[in-house]
Amino acid sequence: MIKSSYTPDNSFSTLVDDQYDVILIGGGPAGATVSALLAEQGHSVAVFERSTIPRFHVGESLIPETYWPLERLGLIDKLKASAFPKKFSVQFVSDGWKESAPFYFDMHNSHESSQTWQVDRADFDNLMLDNAVEKGATVRMNAHVLEVLFGDENNSDRATGVKVKLTDSNGNIETREVHAKVIVDASGTSAFLMNRMKLRQSDPYLRKGTVWSYFKGARRDEGKDEGATLIMQTAGKKSWFWYIPLQDDIVSVGCTGTMRAMFSKGSTPETTFERELQRCPALQERLANAERCMDFLTTKDYSYSSTQAAGDGWVLCGDAFGFVDPVYSSGVYLALKGGEFVADAIHEALTNNDTSAARLGCWKDEYAAGVENFRKLVYAFYTPGFSFGSFLKEHPQFKSNLVDILIGAVFKPEHDAMFAAMGEVLPPKDG
Ligand SMILES: Cc1cc2nc3c(=O)[nH]c(=O)nc-3n(C[C@H](O)[C@H](O)[C@H](O)COP(=O)(O)OP(=O)(O)OC[C@H]3O[C@@H](n4cnc5c(N)ncnc54)[C@H](O)[C@@H]3O)c2cc1C
Secondary structure, eight states: OOOOSSOHHHHHSOOOOSEEEEEEEOOSHHHHHHHHHHHHTTOOEEEEOSSOSSOOOSOOBOOGGGHHHHHHTTOHHHHHTSOOOEEOEEEEEETTTEEOOOEEGGGTOOSGGGOEEBOOHHHHHHHHHHHHHHTTOEEESSEEEEEEEEOOSSOTTOEEEEEEEEEOTTOOEEEEEEEEEEEEEOOGGGOHHHHHTTOEEEOTTOOEEEEEEEEESOOOOOGGGTTOEEEEEOGGGSEEEEEEEOSTTEEEEEEEEEHHHHTOTTOOHHHHHHHHHTTOHHHHHHHTTOEEOSOOEEEEOOOEEESOSEETTEEEOGGGTEEOOTTTTOHHHHHHHHHHHHHHHHHHHHHTTOOOHHHHTTTHHHHHHHHHHHHHHHHHHHSTTOOHHHHHHHOGGGHHHHHHHHHTOOSOGGGHHHHHHHOSOOOOTTO
């Protein structure tokens, strides 16, 4: 457990001013990144988080490129000192039992960034928010944003503040209007503004659902492979499992398939998980002596994007702007990297006294191009008959492009040739 520099009790009573430069809706990795980077530059920043962090969250496996935003945030030493298992590789298992050799990230790049971590998200998110507080941001828990306020004397579309419900440690509730020059929606899959402004578009090729839980005592590999993520496809590629080793001998295990298959009539999360487990002997063997230590959890239809990144006085970040798929563990990295893009755009906007949509969303094309690289590789993963092994046998020159994407180095133009060689690889439309 990471020691927090503030407690839930004093975060309930954090004083909230009436006016800030920037307000963040949500204190997950995206909100914590933007707020830390802006507070560090001297802007006044408030983060409103509706829950009490530390709080449970799915999304434990980091990818190597997360190192760079974490370094900019000054968090690498804290992660090195943490009990989070070190992750050196990802390993794929096809058809339920064929284990390929692990992809060791340091074979691709010998820099220390090749080693990353498997994190307990309650602890990791807490660490990130602590950092924002240390850099001068005001972070208020139990602060539920109910509304974004729009309209000033010149522009009826300009976001000008939020209406927020603040609950104190005695349960007293106060609803306040708090104003800011820029509102950042970092509310995760709640996607506060995207949903209210009807900007959401679902990905018709990725209509997926997931059932997951946590197990104690599962078999893990030894030495350098102990913290490896395993991506285990079931027989016939009907679904796949993640296997993410966490601290205290806990393993996060989740199964993803089409929504229809995962939530079929008459099934329960447990029967679905058990049914898919029967198609994955390699995982059965790892879980043979393990005990489940949490009820099954579910989530679905989480692949979406927004038609707009920003408007006058507002901007989206992290899952509140879009999410692709869990398979390559890209979510937290994109929340941090996107957080850097958004923080830099806001700093420029505030410095130039121009918080227009164009200025706040200036990063959109570069960011979207990187996300597209993840998306295309996700499509390839779900396409029946497509195999990375066969593709690389035919096109060995693209191995480093493939590894680049697996580590998260997606913000490079050099991947176009590889996707051209893959052709239009699309999974069936229903997922
Ligand atoms: C099945 C599944 C598995 C995944 N596995 C991985 C993985 O292994 N690795 C990985 O990197 N990513 C993974 N992800 C993705 C990852 O969890 C997210 O991309 C990441 O958490 C995004 O961070 P965020 O800060 O944008 O949002 P969040 O972490 O969701 O934070 C948003 C915060 O906003 C708060 N909030 C929401 N509404 C309001 C409101 N109205 N007022 C105030 N606060 C509000 C919420 O309480 C929350 O704390 C997975 C996702 C799924 C669906």
